[in-house]
Amino acid sequence: MSEAIDRHVAPKVDRTKRRVLPEGVFAWMLVAPALFFIILIVAWPLVETIRLSFTDARLGGENYVGFENYNDLFTDRRFHATIVRTFYWMFLSVGLKLVLGLIGATLLNAAIPGKGLFRVLVMPPWVIPIAIGCMGWLWLYNGYFGLLSGMAQKTGLTDAPFEFLAHKTSAFYSAIVTDVWVGTPMVTLFLLAAMQGVSRDLYEAAWVDGAGRWYRFRRITLPQIMPVLVSMALLSAIWTFNSFEIIWILTQGGPRGATTTLIVDTYKVAIGNYKFGEGAARAVVIVTLLAIFSLVYLFFLNKVNKRFGGK
Amino acid sequence: MATLELQSITKSFGEAKVIHDINLAIQDKEFVVFVGPSGCGKSTLLRIIAGLESSTSGQIVIDGQDVSDAHPIDRGISMVFQSYALYPHLSVYENIAFPLRVQKTAKEELNERVMRAADILQLTDKLDLKPGQLSGGQRQRVAIGRSIVRNPKIFLFDEPLSNLDAALRGDMRVELSQLHRDLQATMVYVTHDQVEAMTMADRIVVLNGGRIEQFGTPMELYHHPATKFVAGFIGQPNMNLLPADVTNVADGQLQVKFSTGYAMTIPVDTSTAKVGDKVDVGIRPEDVHLGAEGGLDVHIKVLERLGGVSIAYGSVRDAATKFCASLPGDARITEGGTVALSFNPQDCHVFGSDDRVLRRLETPEVGV
Structure with missing residues (x-):
């Protein structure tokens, strides 16, 4: 009988003899998979790009050239112009996206009839593939069968077909319009979500205290959504800085470099002309500029969170 | 301060009628509590008085003047919300000063009124803090401070203590009663807690299903409940x-x-x-x-x-x-x-x- 009972009793485990990994080793084991992939897809390409930037790598081979690529860049006036153009492109586009997004979110957050439908209608520019959206804009900008040129002629603004993408200034601002068209819906939806998170009681309390619509927007809505607004500005800035498809599909950086931003320039040099070394140097400049920009931005984000946050 | 009269107030949301022909006269300097179970219409009635909701029919008369269609600011009321409705990005000082900033009050007068309210509510050493750094009771006091600075004719309170724990609620009840005595103001207070109603009110309005069941002093309601509902609602245990x-x-x-x-x-x-x-x-x-x-x-x-x-x-x-x-x-x-x-x-x-x-x-x- 006692043997039968013994067979059903689980063997005792001596916990004191169990092997325990040192805490540090266990922690490294936990982060190892993520670390492996980060090294593979982020760190290694970055290091390789930096290495390439010190070479004259082409299809045929590569030689170490020191800082020659960087020296060429910093003495190239066209490259300086590209940097200025890129920042102008970024600030103008992001500014418009934020302003339009703020207006759109405010309207969609208001108690207007059919706002559910309007919220759905905001989505398409963001949802449809960029290439398809850009093809639509190519047609709109076309001088001979494009809607915009046709309307300009009918209203008497021009008396001949106007190719929006064939002139330096109009091409740049046309690309901006398309970029804003693609980027605004996401900003709108994020700001709308932030606005919907603001307690209704705050508005009612202000209403009882006599605050008008504009005062409530300025003193309640804007401060309450400020952390989201600033975060969106940073993300949008990085995406716009690196925006490639829209420019490439519309103008390929032309006419005469009028829409060539840093990322387009890098692509042209590295992939178009097979000058991998020079392209890598440009890529390193982009990473450095964005890193500095992000650090400055994060500094301000921290300040904004401190000022407008709850604590 | 002021009297408040509700004359034949009704309120419907679509087909649903939530307030049925309410008639009520509140005296100057009186502390009146609306009490009743959830969904009885007490908060809706308070919001109608505040001007946050419009009544379907009937008049609201403050100090003999019909204010049914007036903007909240023109009614001379202030309101303390259940959630406190404090602006999280503003300091305690700025929260209290908010109504005065809206009215573009002169800087010196603004400062004087804020400091006086802070003094009454013992918030003087908390003026630089944000609401998130305060306890529940302190937040409630800031919300009351925002009401005090406006010198309103009538104070409205919408379940202001329901987010506090039991001990703090007891303390705040005493503080609010003390405040009423100090300010000598007309106050309308909404709660579902009959203990709050009994301990603080000069008179209690018991609401049920959008109708007034009884309006009287706490002891009248206790000794002479007019209906079985009031008898069951007032008194602990039931x-x-x-x-x-x-x-x-x-x-x-x-x-x-x-x-x-x-x-x-x-x-x-x-x-x-x-x-x-x-x-x-x-x-x-x-x-x-x-x-x-x-x-x-x-x-x-x-x-x-x-x-x-x-x-x-x-x-x-x-x-x-x-x-x-x-x-x-x-x-x-x-x-x-x-x-x-x-x-x-x-x-x-x-x-x-x-x-x-x-x-x-x-x-x-x-x-x-």
């Missing part, structure tokens, strides 16, 4: 209601017999009663005594020993009716046991089949 049959009606003497066979004669207004009527006899747990022979036999299921008193919950023997008694703290009773309980006929309330009370003829003198 009043016991025992079904009975009317067996004899004499002038001012109603003889009833309970299903257990226990009979008694109760001194009430019998003008509407007749033999054979089904009535409910109400008796408050605190009016029940450990009884003599011939009383009600109650089977005790749960006993709560609170020290000074023992609350016994059970049911009347030979009947399914629940019964609660508040007995002396050292009463020799046990859970699972049966105890004989009795009560005086003059402590009983009798409710007819229409749930309205037959007025008691012998009652203790009602204080205010």
Whole structure:
């Protein structure tokens, strides 16, 4: 009988003899998979790009050239112009996206009839593939069968077909319009979500205290959504800085470099002309500029969170 | 300060009518509490007074002036919200100053009024903090401070203590009563907690289903509940209601017999009663005594020993009716046991089949 009972009793485990990994080793084991992939897809390409930037790598081979690529860049006036153009492109586009997004979110957050439908209608520019959206804009900008040129002629603004993408200034601002068209819906939806998170009681309390619509927007809505607004500005800035498809599909950086931003320039040099070394140097400049920009931005984000946050 | 009159106020949301023809006159410097269960319309009524909701019909008159269509700021009211509605990005000082900034009050006057409110509410050392750094009670005081600085005619409070824990709620009740005395202001206060209503109000409005059940002083409501609903809502623990049959009606003497066979004669207004009527006899747990022979036999299921008193919950023997008694703290009773309980006929309330009370003829003198 006692043997039968013994067979059903689980063997005792001596916990004191169990092997325990040192805490540090266990922690490294936990982060190892993520670390492996980060090294593979982020760190290694970055290091390789930096290495390439010190070479004259082409299809045929590569030689170490020191800082020659960087020296060429910093003495190239066209490259300086590209940097200025890129920042102008970024600030103008992001500014418009934020302003339009703020207006759109405010309207969609208001108690207007059919706002559910309007919220759905905001989505398409963001949802449809960029290439398809850009093809639509190519047609709109076309001088001979494009809607915009046709309307300009009918209203008497021009008396001949106007190719929006064939002139330096109009091409740049046309690309901006398309970029804003693609980027605004996401900003709108994020700001709308932030606005919907603001307690209704705050508005009612202000209403009882006599605050008008504009005062409530300025003193309640804007401060309450400020952390989201600033975060969106940073993300949008990085995406716009690196925006490639829209420019490439519309103008390929032309006419005469009028829409060539840093990322387009890098692509042209590295992939178009097979000058991998020079392209890598440009890529390193982009990473450095964005890193500095992000650090400055994060500094301000921290300040904004401190000022407008709850604590 | 000001008087407030509600004249034939109704409110409907689509087909649903939530406020039914409310008529009410609140005196100057009075502290009136709207009390009732969830969904009774008390908060809606307060929001109508504030101007946050419009009534479907009826007038709101403040100080003799019809303000039914006026903007909240023109009504001379201020409101404290259940959630406090403090601006999280502003300091305590700026939160309190907010209504004055809206009114573009001169800097010196603004500072003076904010500091005075902070002084009254003991917030002087917290003025630089953000609401997120304050305790629940302190946040509530900031919300009250925002009301005080405006010098409103009428203060409105929408369940301001419901987010606080029990101990803090008790402290804040005392502080609010003190504030009312200090400010000598007309205050309308909404709560679902009858203890808050009883302890703070000059007069209480009991609301049920969008209608006023009764409007009176706390002790009037306690001793003379007009309906079975008020009788059940006011008083802690709830009043016991025992079904009975009317067996004899004499002038001012109603003889009833309970299903257990226990009979008694109760001194009430019998003008509407007749033999054979089904009535409910109400008796408050605190009016029940450990009884003599011939009383009600109650089977005790749960006993709560609170020290000074023992609350016994059970049911009347030979009947399914629940019964609660508040007995002396050292009463020799046990859970699972049966105890004989009795009560005086003059402590009983009798409710007819229409749930309205037959007025008691012998009652203790009602204080205010």
